[in-house]
Every structure is written in structure tokens, then in C-alpha cells.
Amino acid sequence: MIYVTDLTEYLFCPYKLYLKKIKGVPLPQTSEMLTGSIIHKVYEEVLQREKITIEQRICEEMGIDKIFKILYADSKIVIKNVMIKNKVKLKELGVDYLDLIKELQEELKEDELLKAIRIKKYISIYGKDKNLYQNLFMVKDMEYPISSIELGLSGKIDKLEEDSEGNLYPVELKTGLFSNGIRKHEKLQVTAYALLLEKERGVKILLGFLEYYQVKQRIPFLIKEDDKKEVLEILSKVKELFEGQKEPIKEKKSFCKRCGYSDFCWST
Numbered sequence: 001m002i003y004v005t006d007l008t009e010y011l012f013c014p015y016k017l018y019l020k021k022i023k024g025v026p027l028p029q030t031s032e033m034l035t036g037s038i039i040h041k042v043y044e045e046v047l048q049r050e051k052i053t054i055e056q057r058i059c060e061e062m063g064i065d066k067i068f069k070i071l072y073a074d075s076k077i078v079i080k081n082v083m084i085k086n087k088v089k090l091k092e093l094g095v096d097y098l099d100l101i102k103e104l105q106e107e108l109k110e111d112e113l114l115k116a117i118r119i120k121k122y123i124s125i126y127g128k129d130k131n132l133y134q135n136l137f138m139v140k141d142m143e144y145p146i147s148s149i150e151l152g153l154s155g156k157i158d159k160l161e162e163d164s165e166g167n168l169y170p171v172e173l174k175t176g177l178f179s180n181g182i183r184k185h186e187k188l189q190v191t192a193y194a195l196l197l198e199k200e201r202g203v204k205i206l207l208g209f210l211e212y213y214q215v216k217q218r219i220p221f222l223i224k225e226d227d228k229k230e231v232l233e234i235l236s237k238v239k240e241l242f243e244g245q246k247e248p249i250k251e252k253k254s255f256c257k258r259c260g261y262s263d264f265c266w267s268t
């Protein structure tokens with residue numbers, strides 16, 4: 001089975017996919033890669049936990065401050081757990097452990113306060129009904145696993161959203177800032193998830209989102225037939241690469257210096 005991330009990797013650099021998947025060369029982890037994956041994990045786990053927290057621990061009579069305290073305390077537990085799991089690796093790569101905790105706590109503090117305000121506003125209009133979480137945040141599933149035997153493709157959708165009319169939206173969570181428009185591999189990744197959802201549910205997926213959670217920005221884009229066709233074209237190229245195991249041409253590109261294989265590819 002081919003993963004959606006294999007397609008994005010191929011688009012980034014076919015040689016990288018070849019090294020990783022066919023030659024089995026371990027990808028050295030940089031401090032930026034590790035920090036990025038920790039931030040991603042923290043946000044993902046916070047989103048995963050908050051449905052239960054909101055449904056079970058928030059009451060109608062609570063004020064914004066109390067709601068915020070409950071949500072923020074939960075976020076801090078997630079930060080602590082994720083950081084403990086990565087403590088050794090962070091130290092090895094020279095990342096300041098306490099600075100990163102502080103940075104994450106600051107970001108999530110603002111996030112949870114905004115959520116507390118939205119929750120209180122909703123409760124004061126509708127009461128704490130059973131649809132509160134779904135109506136406010138639309139989150140149906142986190143890390144939703146999806147695959148199609150017909151396509152030979154599988155993946156995990158960071159966040160699957162559903163609106164009140166039952167329309168589904170794949171959302172890819174991103175660290176950092178949104179700049180210079182939607183990148184091709186990001187669009188392709190979300191389109192591939194849309195294609196898999198269409199196969200699984202027999203429905204049309206109209207929109208996908210990139211969500212830059214650190215800056216609270218969501219970028220919607222249309223799921224187009226041409227982009228789906230491109231997903232299938234890249235899928236067949238990846239299949240060809242995996243079956244033929246032929247070494248692709250190695251090309252020096254501007255992003256090579258940010259690639260974990262940079263030393264491996266260009267040290268001589």
C-alpha cells in the first residue's frame with residue numbers, strides 16, 4: 001500500500017523517496033524537524049482530548065475564566081506528556097526544553113481563551129446542548145485512518161470535519177506561517193485525502209483546508225477534478241518507482257539545504 005505522504009515526498013523529490021523507501025537510508029532528524037513534529041503532536045492531542053473535556057467537564061453556569069482554566073490545564077498536561085516523551089531527543093539536538101514548553105504554553109493559552117469565549121457565547125444563546133462541540137468546532141475525527149484497496153493508497157487525515165448538513169472536509173494541520181500561497185504538495189496531499197473520502201463514503205468532497213494552528217489561520221481551497229487527476233498520475237509514478245526500484249536522477253534544488261539527506265546527497 002502506498003501512503004499519501006509518499007506522493008508528497010515524490011513531488012518534493014523522487015530521489016528522497018527512493019532513498020527512504022527503497023534504499024532504507026535513515027533520514028537524519030534536525031532540531032527543526034523534531035520541534036515541528038512536537039508542536040504538531042501537542043496540537044493534535046489537545047484537539048483529540050478537548051471533545052471529552054468540553055462535553056463532560058464544562059457546565060452551563062461556568063464563566064469564561066473557569067472554562068478557560070479547565071481547557072488550559074488540560075493543554076498543559078498534554079504539553080508536559082509530549083515533552084517528557086521527547087526529552088532525550090531534544091537534549092541530543094540541543095533544543096532548549098524549557099523554552100519550548102514556555103512557547104507552547106503561551107500559544108495554547110491564547111487558543112484556549114478564545115475557545116472559552118466561544119463556548120460561553122454559545123452556551124448563553126443555546127444552553128449546553130449535545131451539539132455544542134460539533135456546532136462550534138465541527139471536528140468529527142482526529143488522525144482519521146483511511147485507505148482504498150482499489151487505488152492501493154492509504155493515509156491519515158489530521159482532522160476530519162463535518163458541518164451541520166453532513167458535508168465532510170479534510171483538514172491538514174500545519175506549523176508555522178502561511179506564506180507565498182498554497183504549495184503544490186500541500187494541495188495534493190489534501191486532495192488525495194478528499195479522493196479517499198469520496199471512495200470510502202461515496203460522497204463529493206467540495207473543500208479542503210490547510211490549518212496553520214499557531215497563527216489561527218485556515219486556508220480553504222476547492223477540490224478540483226484536475227487536481228484529483230494529478231494525484232492519480234503521481235500515484236502511478238510512485239507505483240512505478242516502487243515496482244521498478246530504478247534510481248531516479250538526483251537533482252540539486254534550492255530546498256536541498258533544508259532536506260535531512262543534504263549531507264548524504266551532496267557531501268562530496
Ligand code: SF4
Pocket residue numbers: 012013015016019250251252253255256257259260261262263265
Ligand atoms: S538533498 Fe536534495 S536531492 Fe537529496 S534527497 Fe534531499 S531534496 Fe532530494
